[in-house]
Amino acid sequence: MRIDVFSIFPEYLAALDLSLIGKARQDGLLDVRVKDLREFTTDRHRTVDDTPYGGGAGMVMKPEPWAQALATALDPAPEGPARPTLIVPSPAGEVFTQKTAYELAGAGHLVFACGRYEGIDERVLEWAGEHFTVRPMSLGDYVLNGGEVAVLAMVEAIGRLVPGVVGNPESLVEESHSDGLLEYPVYTKPSQWRERPIPEVLLSGNHAKIARFRRDEQLRRTSERRPDLIAKLDPSTLDKADKAT
C-alpha cells in the first residue's frame, strides 16, 4: 500500500518512522511518503494561507499549493480503474471507525491532506473529486488544530490491518470493536499485586470458562461505558456470548 501525506508540519508525521508502521515501511509493506506542502508554493514567503472570503476569524488554506501537491500523488498514473482515495481530516467529515479502517486497509493508494488554520479552500475537494475518491474524515466530535494528529491515528489503525504488518494476525482477530464489543480486561504477573488478586477463572486452565468470563466482561463493559454500541450489536454477537461456555 502506498500512502502519501501532505502537511505544513511534516515533522509531525515523524512518528510514522517508529514501531510497527516504521518496520512495515522498512519491510516494504507500506510505502509512506510525507511531503511539505510549502514545497508546492511559488512565492518568496512560501504562502499557504489567506483571509477568508465572507470575513470571519482565522485564515483559509490557498487552493493552488494543494492542487500542485496532490497532483504529485497521481504520479505515476494509477494502474487500472482504481482511483487513489483522498482522506481529508475535518471536523465536518464522516466519523472514522474500525469499520472504516478495515475498508481503507484494502485500498492500494491512500492520500492524506493535513489541513491547518480554518481548513482548506472547498474548491480543492471539488477539483480533487475529478482524480480521487474524496472522503472528508473526522476522528470524533472534538476539535483539533489540524489534520496531522488525525492522520497519525488513521495511518496506524489502517496500517496495522495490512497483511504482514502485525506479526501475529491472531491478535487482530479478537480485537475490540471488531465484533462490536469493547475489549475484556487483561492481567499479567504477579497474580497478587498490592493486595489485588486477578480473577480466579484465569488461573483455572478451563478455556471454555475463560472464554465465557471474557465475553461476559466485554458485554458488561460495553453496556456500562458504551450503551450506544449495544443498540447496534448484531444479534449473532449476543448468541456467541451464550455459546462461549
Ligand SMILES: COc1cccc(Cn2ccc3ccc(-c4cc(N)[nH]n4)cc32)c1
Ligand atoms: C470548528 O473548528 C474547526 C473548524 C475548522 C478547522 C479547524 C481546525 N482544523 C484545521 C484543519 C483540520 C483538520 C481536522 C480537524 C479535526 C478533525 C476532528 N475530528 N476534529 N478536528 C480540525 C482541523 C477547527
